[in-house]
Amino acid sequence: MAYGQTGTGKTFTLGRLGEEDTADRGIMVRAMEDILADISSEQDAVTVSYLQLYMETVQDLLAPEKDNIPIVEDPKTGDVSLPGVTLYEVRDQRSFVELLQIGEANRFAANTKLNTESSRSHAILLVNVRKTVRPKQERELAALNENVTNLQLSKGHRIPTIRRSKLIIVDLAGSERVDKSGSEGHTLEEAKFINLSLTALGKCINALAENSPHVPIRDSKLTRLLRDSFGGTARTSLIVTIGPSPQHRGETTSTILFGQRAMRVENMMKLREEFDYKSLCRKLETDLDRLVAENERQNQAVLDAEEEMEQKIQEAQQSVTEAEKKLATTLELFCGEFWKCFSMLFSSLSKNNGAEHEQHLEMAAERFRFQKEHAETLHKLEQERALREKLEKELKDNAQNLHAQKEKQMQSEKAKHQKELEDFKQRHQQELIDLTKRLEVEHSQRDSLERKLVEVEHLVKQKGKIELGGQEQIMFLTNQCKELSRLKEKAEKELQEFRSKTTLATKKLKEENASLSKENKTLQHDLEESLKQKKALEHEVKNVKQQLFKLNFEADETRKSRDKEPTRTLIGSDSPLLNSHKPMNMRDSLNGQRASIAKLFEEVGLQKILSLLDSEDMGVRVHAVKVVANLAAEEANQEKIVEAGGMDSLLSLLQTSEDETIQRVAAGAIANLAMNETNQELIMAQGGIRLLARTANQAEDPQTLRMVAGAIANLCGNDKLQGRLREEGGIKALLGMVRSRHPDVLAQIARGLANFAKCESRGVTEGCRKERSLLIDDGALPWIISNANSESSPVRRHIELALCHLAQHEVNAKDLVAAGALWELLRISEECSREDIRNLAKRTLTASPTFQSELRKVHLGHG
Numbered sequence: 001m002a003y004g005q006t007g008t009g010k011t012f013t014l015g016r017l018g019e020e021d022t023a024d025r026g027i028m029v030r031a032m033e034d035i036l037a038d039i040s041s042e043q044d045a046v047t048v049s050y051l052q053l054y055m056e057t058v059q060d061l062l063a064p065e066k067d068n069i070p071i072v073e074d075p076k077t078g079d080v081s082l083p084g085v086t087l088y089e090v091r092d093q094r095s096f097v098e099l100l101q102i103g104e105a106n107r108f109a110a111n112t113k114l115n116t117e118s119s120r121s122h123a124i125l126l127v128n129v130r131k132t133v134r135p136k137q138e139r140e141l142a143a144l145n146e147n148v149t150n151l152q153l154s155k156g157h158r159i160p161t162i163r164r165s166k167l168i169i170v171d172l173a174g175s176e177r178v179d180k181s182g183s184e185g186h187t188l189e190e191a192k193f194i195n196l197s198l199t200a201l202g203k204c205i206n207a208l209a210e211n212s213p214h215v216p217i218r219d220s221k222l223t224r225l226l227r228d229s230f231g232g233t234a235r236t237s238l239i240v241t242i243g244p245s246p247q248h249r250g251e252t253t254s255t256i257l258f259g260q261r262a263m264r265v266e267n268m269m270k271l272r273e274e275f276d277y278k279s280l281c282r283k284l285e286t287d288l289d290r291l292v293a294e295n296e297r298q299n300q301a302v303l304d305a306e307e308e309m310e311q312k313i314q315e316a317q318q319s320v321t322e323a324e325k326k327l328a329t330t331l332e333l334f335c336g337e338f339w340k341c342f343s344m345l346f347s348s349l350s351k352n353n354g355a356e357h358e359q360h361l362e363m364a365a366e367r368f369r370f371q372k373e374h375a376e377t378l379h380k381l382e383q384e385r386a387l388r389e390k391l392e393k394e395l396k397d398n399a400q401n402l403h404a405q406k407e408k409q410m411q412s413e414k415a416k417h418q419k420e421l422e423d424f425k426q427r428h429q430q431e432l433i434d435l436t437k438r439l440e441v442e443h444s445q446r447d448s449l450e451r452k453l454v455e456v457e458h459l460v461k462q463k464g465k466i467e468l469g470g471q472e473q474i475m476f477l478t479n480q481c482k483e484l485s486r487l488k489e490k491a492e493k494e495l496q497e498f499r500s501k502t503t504l505a506t507k508k509l510k511e512e513n514a515s516l517s518k519e520n521k522t523l524q525h526d527l528e529e530s531l532k533q534k535k536a537l538e539h540e541v542k543n544v545k546q547q548l549f550k551l552n553f554e555a556d557e558t559r560k561s562r563d564k565e566p567t568r569t570l571i572g573s574d575s576p577l578l579n580s581h582k583p584m585n586m587r588d589s590l591n592g593q594r595a596s597i598a599k600l601f602e603e604v605g606l607q608k609i610l611s612l613l614d615s616e617d618m619g620v621r622v623h624a625v626k627v628v629a630n631l632a633a634e635e636a637n638q639e640k641i642v643e644a645g646g647m648d649s650l651l652s653l654l655q656t657s658e659d660e661t662i663q664r665v666a667a668g669a670i671a672n673l674a675m676n677e678t679n680q681e682l683i684m685a686q687g688g689i690r691l692l693a694r695t696a697n698q699a700e701d702p703q704t705l706r707m708v709a710g711a712i713a714n715l716c717g718n719d720k721l722q723g724r725l726r727e728e729g730g731i732k733a734l735l736g737m738v739r740s741r742h743p744d745v746l747a748q749i750a751r752g753l754a755n756f757a758k759c760e761s762r763g764v765t766e767g768c769r770k771e772r773s774l775l776i777d778d779g780a781l782p783w784i785i786s787n788a789n790s791e792s793s794p795v796r797r798h799i800e801l802a803l804c805h806l807a808q809h810e811v812n813a814k815d816l817v818a819a820g821a822l823w824e825l826l827r828i829s830e831e832c833s834r835e836d837i838r839n840l841a842k843r844t845l846t847a848s849p850t851f852q853s854e855l856r857k858v859h860l861g862h863g
Contacts, residue, residue, distance in 0.1 A: 001229065003198075003258060004241030005251040006174025006181065007115035013239060014171045015104065015123070017097055027239075028125055028169050032096045035129060035167070043132040047087045048096065050103035053222055054121035055193045061103035061123070062086045071224055080225060087128075110190070113182040119173045120190045122197065122222055127167040132160055133273070164272045168229060172198065175251070197222040202258060205230060209264040211831045214791060230262070233270040238262050268823065306398065313391045320388050323381050330377055613649045622661055625653060629669035638673055647673060647682060654691045660704055663695055667707035674714035684721050684728075693733035702742035709737050709745055713752030719759045722774065731756070731778040738783060743792045750787070750798035753780060757805035764809045772811050781806075781819050788824040797837070800828050804840045813850035822854055 002010035018025030025033075035046060050061040051069070060066040063086045072081050090096045108120040173194045176183070183191045200220035207215045208230055217223045228234045240259040242252040609631075612624035628646060631637045641647070650673075653666045670688065673679045683689070689712070696708045712730050715721060725731070734749050756775060763769035775781065788803055790796045806812050807825055816822065829841035845851050 001168075001170040001172065001226070001236070002239040002241060003172050004174060004239075004255050005114075005243055005248060006112070006118050006176045008174065008241035008243045010174065010239070010241050011119055011123075011171050013241065014169055015100065017100060019097075028100060029093075029097065031167060031169065032090070032127070033093055035127065036090070036093060036096075039129070039131055041091060045130040046090045047128045047130075048090050048099060049082070049085045049087055049126040049128075050099060051082070051085065051124045051126065052107055052121040053124065053197065053225070054108055055190060056197070056221055058082065058221060058225075059121075060086050061106045062088065062099060064106050071221060073224075078227075080227060085126075108190075110187050112176070112187065114176060114180060115174070118176075118181070119171065120187070120194070122173050122194075123171040124225065125167075125169040125171075127169075129163075129165045129167070131163045131165070133163055162274050164274070166228075166234075168226070168234075170226065170229075172201075175255075177251075180248075196220065201226075205258065205262050205265060209261045211833075213793065213796070213833070230265050230267070232267060234267055235269050236265075236267055268826075309391070309394060309398075313395060316384065316388050316391050320384050323377070323384050327377055327381060330374060607644060610644055610646055610649055613653060618659065621657075622659070622665070625650070625662055625665045625669065629665050629672065632669045632672040635675075638676055638679065642673065642679060642682065647679070648686070651683075651686055651688055651691060654688075654695060660699065660701055663699065664701065664704040664707050667692065667695060667704065667711055671707055671711035671714055674711050677718060680715055680718045680721060683715065684724055687728075689715065689725055689728045689730050689733075693729040696733040696737050700740075702740050702745055705737045705740050705745045706742070706748055709734060709748035709752060713748050713755055716752040717755040717759065719763060722756065722759055725756075726774045726778065731775065731780060735778065735780055735783060743795065746787070746790075747792065747794040747798065750795045750802070753784060754798040754802040754805070757802040761805040761808045769809075770811070772815070773806055773809065775802075775806065776812060776815050781815060781821070785819050785821050785824055788821075789827065797834065800832055800834075800837050800841075804828065804837060804844055807841075807844045807848065807851070810848060810850065813848050817850060817854050822851060825851070 002014050004010055012026070014027045016024050016026035016029070018029060032046075039046065052059050052061050057067065058069040058071065060069060066084060066086070069082050069084050072083055073079070074081070088095075088099055090099070103123070103125075107123055109117045110120050112118045175195060175198050176191055178188065178191060181191065197220045200216065200223050203216050203219065204223050206212075217227050229236045238259060240255050242248075242255050609624060609627055612620055613628070615621050615624065628641065628650070632641055632646075647670075650666045650669050653662055654670070657663060657666070670683065670692070674683060692708050692711055696705060696712075699705055699708065712725075712734055715725055715730065716734075718725075734752050737745055737749055740746075753775060757773070760769060760773055760775075775784075784799055784802055784806075787795055788799050790799065803816075803821060803824060807816055807821065816825075825841050825845055829838055829845060832838040832841065845855075
């Protein structure tokens with residue numbers, strides 16, 4: 001990037017083509033020469049785009065019709081792209097120079113007092129390089145990337161590694177003063193946009209040099225395009241150009257100061273490498289096609305060989321048959337000639353001895369010739385027999401192969417049939433079990449019927465016995481009648497005596513009636529007194545309601561000016577957290593509100609306030625729970641509230657109430673009570689974390705989620721409750737509330753994770769904990785890393801603290817490195833605004849062998 005006053009040689013330094021003298025070539029031409037010399041035209045690719053930023057619009061210098069190209073940012077990676085920009089693939093230096101000529105011809109320039117051809121736009125050359133890493137380079141990179149060796153396929157199919165790089169060369173338009181350049185009209189408008197974008201660039205450089213938490217990248221399209229060039233992942237070089245004239249001393253000084261500030265910006269360069277799965281896929285598809293063709297060719301060759309073998313076998317069988325026939329014919333001829341010669345020999349014994357000798361020689365010659373033919377025939381027959389045996393052996397081998405194939409097919413079919421048989425057997429067994437159960441049921445029914453039959457028989461026998469004993473019962477009843485008559489006479493006597501006693505009792509009843517009348521009058525008087533007391537109580541409840549409404553009205557008046565407090569919650573309306581740094585008038589108002597609540601607490605009593613939580617009037621219930629929450633904000637009242645059953649009432653409201661205001665305020669009250677360790681154990685024992693988790697899953701209001709997150713965050717700070725908190729869904733509930741994206745909710749979530757990580761770190765230090773962090777097991781690490789550099793200061797501070805505590809346990813180191821937390825720890829150790837967190841990050845990096853090993857791999861040290 002070239003920066004400086006107009007007319008000081010920025011375009012000359014960067015964009016000079018050097019057509020007349022090669023020594024005058026600019027950085028663009030020289031850089032492309034260097035790139036083309038280091039790539040392979042067959043495996044690598046270089047694409048070029050040439051743009052200009054003119055009056056805050058991105059225009060394509062190689063396609064002037066594209067004059068308003070949008071800038072798109074990837075929300076996940078943050079990479080900047082320009083859809084629709086022209087991409088030209090460069091193969092040689094000549095084509096690149098021609099592209100530069102086209103771009104320079106389309107660039108805006110104007111004549112000013114300082115420069116006859118002053119650039120009125122920022123020119124940006126984008127060079128994208130796609131390079132295949134050589135095997136030697138892959139071995140060197142294996143030390144930096146252990147996964148490379150694990151992702152290789154079989155020998156001959158190594159996954160190609162692609163390195164992607166982007167070179168950006170920026171020829172900035174010169175900063176100028178209107179009084180010196182003499183710009184006016186449209187040129188003046190161009191100068192305004194140029195100075196505006198350069199000012200935005202200067203603000204970004206200043207913010208990065210001062211380690212400011214906010215970098216105003218979005219103030220200009222220029223800074224959005226160059227976000228990777230400063231404070232990003234690029235290796236950046238800055239050229240500052242100045243003029244020798246004394247009248248431009250001020251511009252020269254500001255340019256040099258800009259360069260000094262830019263030197264303080266630190267970038268962390270990263271290699272962008274990926275595996276070229278497309279080329280590997282194409283190679284594998286080619287190999288697959290070749291292997292398929294080879295397989296088909298071999299199969300066809302086998303078929304042809306089998307056909308040829310069958311033909312040879314048939315020919316051999318024919319030749320063997322013919323040879324056998326020929327041998328049989330030859331033997332017959334030989335035998336006939338032999339017997340003929342033998343008979344002639346005996347018949348010629350009596351003839352002339354000389355003639356006989358001559359004839360005998362001829363016969364011997366003839367016999368020798370036949371014997372020779374017979375030997376040749378036997379030899380041919382042996383050869384044909386050997387050929388036949390060879391062909392039969394080959395045929396036997398082929399038959400064995402076919403038999404083996406058939407055997408495998410039969411085994412597969414047998415396995416299939418066996419599986420079907422097993423399925424049928426299982427179904428049959430299931431049916432047998434069902435029938436057995438039905439049979440047992442029928443047996444039980446039969447047994448019950450048999451028992452009933454026995455009982456009936458028993459009853460019949462008893463009935464017979466009863467009939468036999470009927471006469472005896474008649475005699476017995478006669479005796480009883482006589483006895484009853486005697487008793488009747490005795491009863492009449494006793495009745496007379498009772499009547500006399502009744503007369504006396506009547507007199508006593510009259511006397512008791514008079515006394516009861518007196519008691520009734522007394523009870524009526526007591527009832528009237530109770531009614532009066534009830535009316536007094538109703539009047540008192542009415543006064544309490546009025547005081548509640550008055551207190552909530554006062555709280556609503558102060559709601560708009562209250563800030564958040566990290567631990568205490570004062571509920572007067574819908575805003576829960578207060579900051580200790582308030583204006584004096586609002587502090588007086590809050591003190592007055594607390595005094596009013598204390599006065600109500602003294603006058604009415606805690607039990608009556610808690611009883612209003614069960615009121616059928618929704619408004620009374622809402623105001624009552626707000627008063628209880630405000631009382632819980634004072635430590636002096638917390639023990640009284642818990643002893644009076646306030647904790648049970650709040651948890652019951654959280655479970656049963658469907659009103660979101662009551663849920664929000666009840667959660668805030670529970671968050672205040674959760675500041676006490678004893679109350680924390682009580683909340684966990686009564687299932688409070690499950691109720692808070694359920695509320696977090698159902699609620700959508702950010703204030704309600706903030707209250708719930710604050711309560712869970714306070715519980716996360718208890719070492720004894722970590723296991724139960726995680727088992728009952730506390731960590732999952734915190735991570736689920738991330739969906740709100742509200743900064744206050746995120747701050748409470750970050751505080752809870754920091755408290756949890758701090759307790760785990762303390763357990764590791766004390767030797768009570770050795771396993772991996774529960775936060776990592778529940779999937780909190782990706783969110784922690786993604787928000788480690790959040791723009792919200794509370795979120796960032798808590799996340800940085802949580803990350804440092806997680807990194808103190810060596811068991812977590814590999815997971816942190818795999819998730820990219822090492823670079824965040826490096827950033828925290830250098831850029832964190834709090835010195836204690838910065839020192840903690842440095843100690844953690846120094847003490848961890850895993851982190852030190854990773855840093856050495858990338859040639860970084862941290863001691």
